[in-house]
Amino acid sequence: MIDDDLWSAVGDPTRRRMLDLLLADGGGTATSLSEQLPVTRQAVAKHLGVLDRVGLVHVTPTGRERRYEVDSDQLARAVAQLSAVGATWDARLQRIKRIAERIQRGKSDSGADHS
Amino acid sequence: MIDDDLWSAVGDPTRRRMLDLLLADGGGTATSLSEQLPVTRQAVAKHLGVLDRVGLVHVTPTGRERRYEVDSDQLARAVAQLSAVGATWDARLQRIKRIAERIQRGKSDSGADHS
């Protein structure tokens, strides 16, 4: 149901920043990204490898540069998963809230469905 | 702007599963959770420590048990942050899509603002 690979790819704060930068600048290289981040080029390169492996970016080698760009479709998919998890938890929180209110009113509601 | 502690707490797949279970069962102990997860009690205990540290759960020691429950407010805050990041990326993706369409129509739009 949940693609843990996508999640953990997006779970790292540095990788989120990288996606932000790639989106803002319309692409970039390991070197260009490392200049805007508090980590070395090598660290950025490893992260780009991770992002590439899960399809969130794709690379175009041109001369001595390797330009990376965000894959819009895949990122949209990741966003959808974030929203999905958020929606699930939101729903459960609201259900719990309703039950709590019902109990407050003295109606103990022992037969609630759960799952 | 983004609370990285909350993010990374929720970023771990096992911790997400734990939150799911705690929400579904209305609370639980390290032992009860470990029975429904593919990890040992000690691993669960460590995760509960992390979740407790960022305020996503709170504990009630009763006898020889330590019962954990989800903190609804804090989880709601985490959900809000997920949505916020999702919304940001969504907006950028749509902006890029619009620009791409504009270029397709031959209107090169070199003066678009970015950031």
Added chain:
DNA sequence: TTATCGTGCAACCAACGGTTGCGTTAGTGG
């Protein structure tokens, strides 16, 4: 009191994010 259940603490291991150092390749200029 003795046995058992739930915890906590400590040591250890593998994976990961990060760094430094070095070798390689593609452009650039004398």
Added chain:
DNA sequence: CCACTAACGCAACCGTTGGTTGCACGATAA
């Protein structure tokens, strides 16, 4: 053509973290 520089990849190393096993300790049940 040859030297130099820029961007890159690879490898070794370190600290943190998710996970395990083993053990000792307090609370309950027999």
